[in-house]
Amino acid sequence: MNVIETERLTKRFGDFVAVDRLDFQVARGEIFGFLGANGAGKTTAMRMLCGLSVPTSGTERVAGFDIGRQTESVKKSIGYMSQKFSLYDDLTVAENFRLFGGIYGVPSREIPSRTDEMLELLDFRSEKNTFVKSLPLGWKQKLSFSIAIFHRPGVVFLDEPTGGVDPVSRRRFWELIYEASDRGITVFATTHYMDEAEYCHRASIMVDGRIEALDTPARLKQAHGAASMDEVFRNLARKATRRAD
Amino acid sequence: MERFLSFAKKELLHILRDKRTMLLLLGMPIAQIVLFGFAISTEVGNTKVAILDLARDEASRRIERDLDASRYFEVVAHLEDAAEVEPLFRRGKASLVVVFQDGFRESLLRDGSAEIQLIADATDPNTATVFLQYATSVATAYARENQPPAAAPVGIVPQVRLLYNPQLKGAYNFVPGVLGMMMLLVCAMMTSISIVRERETGTMEVLLVSPVRPIFVILAKMAPYFLLSCVNLATVLLVSVFVLDVPVAGSLPALVLVSFVYILLALALGLLISTIAATQVAAMLVSGMAFMLPVILLSGMMFPVESMPAALQWISNAIPARWYIAAVKDVMIKGLGFQSVAKELAILSGMTVFFVAVALKNFKTRLE
Numbered sequence: 001m002n003v004i005e006t007e008r009l010t011k012r013f014g015d016f017v018a019v020d021r022l023d024f025q026v027a028r029g030e031i032f033g034f035l036g037a038n039g040a041g042k043t044t045a046m047r048m049l050c051g052l053s054v055p056t057s058g059t060e061r062v063a064g065f066d067i068g069r070q071t072e073s074v075k076k077s078i079g080y081m082s083q084k085f086s087l088y089d090d091l092t093v094a095e096n097f098r099l100f101g102g103i104y105g106v107p108s109r110e111i112p113s114r115t116d117e118m119l120e121l122l123d124f125r126s127e128k129n130t131f132v133k134s135l136p137l138g139w140k141q142k143l144s145f146s147i148a149i150f151h152r153p154g155v156v157f158l159d160e161p162t163g164g165v166d167p168v169s170r171r172r173f174w175e176l177i178y179e180a181s182d183r184g185i186t187v188f189a190t191t192h193y194m195d196e197a198e199y200c201h202r203a204s205i206m207v208d209g210r211i212e213a214l215d216t217p218a219r220l221k222q223a224h225g226a227a228s229m230d231e232v233f234r235n236l237a238r239k240a241t242r243r244a245d
Numbered sequence: 246m247e248r249f250l251s252f253a254k255k256e257l258l259h260i261l262r263d264k265r266t267m268l269l270l271l272g273m274p275i276a277q278i279v280l281f282g283f284a285i286s287t288e289v290g291n292t293k294v295a296i297l298d299l300a301r302d303e304a305s306r307r308i309e310r311d312l313d314a315s316r317y318f319e320v321v322a323h324l325e326d327a328a329e330v331e332p333l334f335r336r337g338k339a340s341l342v343v344v345f346q347d348g349f350r351e352s353l354l355r356d357g358s359a360e361i362q363l364i365a366d367a368t369d370p371n372t373a374t375v376f377l378q379y380a381t382s383v384a385t386a387y388a389r390e391n392q393p394p395a396a397a398p399v400g401i402v403p404q405v406r407l408l409y410n411p412q413l414k415g416a417y418n419f420v421p422g423v424l425g426m427m428m429l430l431v432c433a434m435m436t437s438i439s440i441v442r443e444r445e446t447g448t449m450e451v452l453l454v455s456p457v458r459p460i461f462v463i464l465a466k467m468a469p470y471f472l473l474s475c476v477n478l479a480t481v482l483l484v485s486v487f488v489l490d491v492p493v494a495g496s497l498p499a500l501v502l503v504s505f506v507y508i509l510l511a512l513a514l515g516l517l518i519s520t521i522a523a524t525q526v527a528a529m530l531v532s533g534m535a536f537m538l539p540v541i542l543l544s545g546m547m548f549p550v551e552s553m554p555a556a557l558q559w560i561s562n563a564i565p566a567r568w569y570i571a572a573v574k575d576v577m578i579k580g581l582g583f584q585s586v587a588k589e590l591a592i593l594s595g596m597t598v599f600f601v602a603v604a605l606k607n608f609k610t611r612l613e
Contacts, residue, residue, distance in 0.1 A: 050454045060372065072456060080454040084447030090262045102251030103455045
């Protein structure tokens with residue numbers, strides 16, 4: 001069963017075609033890597049999938065709902081973690097859980113037990129009443145992710161989730177992603193780290209607003225005669241004619 | 246509804262956790278009103294007066310005594326010669342010189358009027374005008390009392406009566422002004438900063454992805470500042486009634502109603518600023534420069550609208566604080582009720598609707 005389906009998804013800004021007829025599907029529980037150089041159109045595509053931006057043409061279905069007509073239902077069944085760290089610094093860990101739980105309609109009596117469960121998973125129990133601003137960046141990102149999946153969404157969108165953290169924290173972060181995927185949550189992630197691309201079940205590479213390649217990392221490497229995803233990416237990105245922004 | 250509440254609670258937490266800002270917001274109105282009420286005062290008190298009495302008769306001495314007895318004037322010097330006047334002003338020894346011409350009393354009793362020359366230091370025109378009025382009224386009072394009943398009144402003696410604020414107390418002017426300024430500061434500036442902050446930190450994006458409708462995000466942001474402004478309104482009124490002796494002469498409900506509309510308007514302005522400004526600093530500058538200055542200069546808080554050049558009077562029509570301040574003066578000082586502020590209420594409501602509409606339209610385009 002597909003959680004994300006797009007058909008000729010296009011976004012134009014005036015004469016500029018930022019996203020050009022995307023056709024792809026992502027299956028339930030899959031970890032999907034959405035790669036591309038800066039300016040290739042990743043962020044625009046992702047914003048359309050999250051309902052932040054309206055496509056110029058084409059259709060998109062997320063979590064079984066048409067995003068144009070059933071925006072509300074889509075929004076309830078997705079989670080989102082933005083590029084910037086975006087929790088409330090002056091609230092405690094528990095208060096952030098409560099707030100976002102409330103926003104996503106998690107029944108209020110379930111929030112405390114789910115919070116404990118999440119903190120258990122993160123090994124964060126002692127930090128329950130700590131202000132978020134005093135946590136290290138690696139922890140904050142794990143917390144952001146936990147909050148993005150707190151309401152048990154069908155799919156979670158991660159926009160460069162591991163920017164600026166050390167390799168050990170990145171590794172831990174990906175363990176969380178695998179755990180979520182095991183529980184049936186589809187993960188849709190953009191990243192600039194090609195070692196992370198290797199962790200994905202499937203990856204797509206965007207060049208100049210189009211998807212140039214989409215397959216499992218192993219098969220992509222095979223097709224391009226490359227030793228690593230990094231090489232595959234460089235091969236494809238070299239073709240770009242658009243300037244990065 | 247539950248979503249909205251958990252949101253409004255979060256906004257309240259933001260404010261409560263930022264203790265310094267909160268103290269500033271709650272303390273500032275009190276500080277302002279006390280400052281304006283006592284320190285920065287346009288009231289005339291103990292003006293130093295010098296007398297140049299060329300008449301030296303009973304009438305001139307009587308007026309001098311009256312002036313000295315009033316708590317507004319203090320006779321500090323007696324001059325012998327008109328040449329002494331200027332050096333006196335230069336050294337700052339006196340700010341008013343009263344000159345009685347020779348034959349003052351005779352002229353007064355014979356013609357029913359006589360001339361007193363008042364020379365005032367007009368480097369502070371506000372004070373100069375005010376004490377000229379006082380001095381004139383003291384002198385005319387004497388003239389009236391001492392007119393022989395048989396003599397027919399000759400000539401017209403102006404009788405100035407000041408209504409509503411007979412002692413010309415500065416606080417009567419400043420209380421409405423401070424209210425008008427403070428609401429804008431608290432609501433417009435703080436709301437815009439808090440919305441722009443969410444955009445800067447990236448939390449706004451997360452909220453927009455979530456199923457919360459943007460309008461609820463905005464309303465939840467406004468609610469705590471609305472509350473805060475009500476607290477400020479109450480403190481300013483209490484301070485002005487009990488500390489500055491400025492009573493609420495008119496209808497309190499009318500005052501509260503017009504204040505509510507004005508608070509909403511300020512909140513809408515804040516929202517509008519947030520759609521224009523990209524950073525918190527920009528939001529602060531925009532609310533500071535574009536809104537505070539016109540309020541202080543053109544709303545009638547410092548300078549009466551009536552005495553502005555026509556072009557500025559015309560511009561001041563577009564400044565919401567002008568209407569608010571006018572309405573507050575009507576109700577608090579003149580003691581009028583609902584009907585008298587209907588026009589101001591209508592204008593303020595219209596402006597609010599306009600700002601909300603523009604802000605929402607801008608807000609939507611920003612999302613794309």
